[in-house]
Amino acid sequence: EAGVAQSPRYKIIEKRQSVAFWCNPISGHATLYWYQQILGQGPKLLIQFQNNGVVDDSQLPKDRFSAERLKGVDSTLKIQPAKLEDSAVYLCASSSSGNPKDTQYFGPGTRLTVL
Amino acid sequence: LAKTTQPISMDSYEGQEVNITCSHNNIATNDYITWYQQFPSQGPRFIIQGYKTKVTNEVASLFIPADRKSSTLSLPRVSLSDTAVYYCLVGENAGNMLTFGGGTRLMVKP
Numbered sequence: 001e002a003g004v005a006q007s008p009r010y011k012i013i014e015k016r017q018s019v020a021f022w023c024n025p026i027s028g029h030a031t032l033y034w035y036q037q038i039l040g041q042g043p044k045l046l047i048q049f050q051n052n053g054v055v056d057d058s059q060l061p062k063d064r065f066s067a068e069r070l071k072g073v074d075s076t077l078k079i080q081p082a083k084l085e086d087s088a089v090y091l092c093a094s095s096s097s098g099n100p101k102d103t104q105y106f107g108p109g110t111r112l113t114v115l
Numbered sequence: 116l117a118k119t120t121q122p123i124s125m126d127s128y129e130g131q132e133v134n135i136t137c138s139h140n141n142i143a144t145n146d147y148i149t150w151y152q153q154f155p156s157q158g159p160r161f162i163i164q165g166y167k168t169k170v171t172n173e174v175a176s177l178f179i180p181a182d183r184k185s186s187t188l189s190l191p192r193v194s195l196s197d198t199a200v201y202y203c204l205v206g207e208n209a210g211n212m213l214t215f216g217g218g219t220r221l222m223v224k225p
Contacts, residue, residue: 004158035215042202042215043159091158101147101206104213106158 002026004107006092012113018080021110025073025094031055032069033104034077035091043091049075050098079112087114119203119216126222133190135219137203140184148179148186149204153218159202163188190221198223 005024013019025032030051035043046065047057051072060067064083069075079086089109095102120138127133139148147166151159163170165177165186176189190197200218 033213042218044215045213093158099206101164103149103161103164104151104159106160108156109158 004092004094004105006090006107006110008110009108010111010113012115013082014115015084016081018078019082019112020079021077021090021092021112023075023077023092023107025075025092026105029094029096029105030072031095031098031102032075033093033095034067034075035093037089037091037109039088046077048098055098082112082114084114087112118214119205121201121203121216121219123217124220124222126224127193128224129194130192133193133197133221133223135188135190135201135203135221136185137188137216138185139203139205142183142205147206148177148183149206150175150177150188151202151204151215153200153202159215162201193221193223195223195225197221 004026007022011019032049034046036046037043046060047067048055049069052069065079067077089111091106091109093104093106095104147164149164150162152162153159163172163175163177165179167179170177178187200220202215202218204213204215206213
């Protein structure tokens with residue numbers, strides 16, 4: 001079974017530039033999560049999708065971050081404009097449903113460096 | 116929102132049993148307790164999950180007392196490859212929000 005795919009693996013941009021990350025979840029998984037992990041900290045949930053609808057985006061900085069999950073499969077996370085404090089690893093995860101009991105399967109992450 | 120507290124770091128030696136305790140005083144009735152393991156440059160990986168009493172799989176055991184305000188992940192006979200960060204996660208049923216704490220950085224020495 002293929003795991004969660006993310007691209008790119010690394011990205012370096014300057015502040016105020018835009019950047020986009022892509023995630024392809026495990027086939028058939030209805031729920032998709034985006035997390036932000038700052039160095040030395042645990043992952044912080046940014047947004048949760050159930051199919052192509054948003055379940056929770058309460059911790060997403062909506063003035064600069066946006067995410068979509070067209071057709072309930074792939075998802076993109078965008079930052080515009082980026083700030084220095086956005087430097088982090090962005091993790092995508094998927095699970096079969098939105099139940100917290102379900103195992104989340106994580107991708108390798110995208111490491112973003114904002115200069 | 117159930118908050119978790121874990122030790123920041125632990126050291127152990129190969130072959131020893133390691134117990135990592137997580138406190139979650141505000142755990143809700145429907146919450147499950149899940150532990151993840153994370154190696155550098157990788158996403159977290161599921162280890163074990165439980166609701167109450169004891170759960171065991173091929174990798175670890177999870178002990179949960181009756182009041183469920185804490186849980187202990189037990190890793191039998193650790194090896195160098197068990198060096199990682201371990202996260203305790205408590206699932207909030209309402210709102211479907213899952214919160215990772217700071218994790219415990221386990222260092223296994225030869």
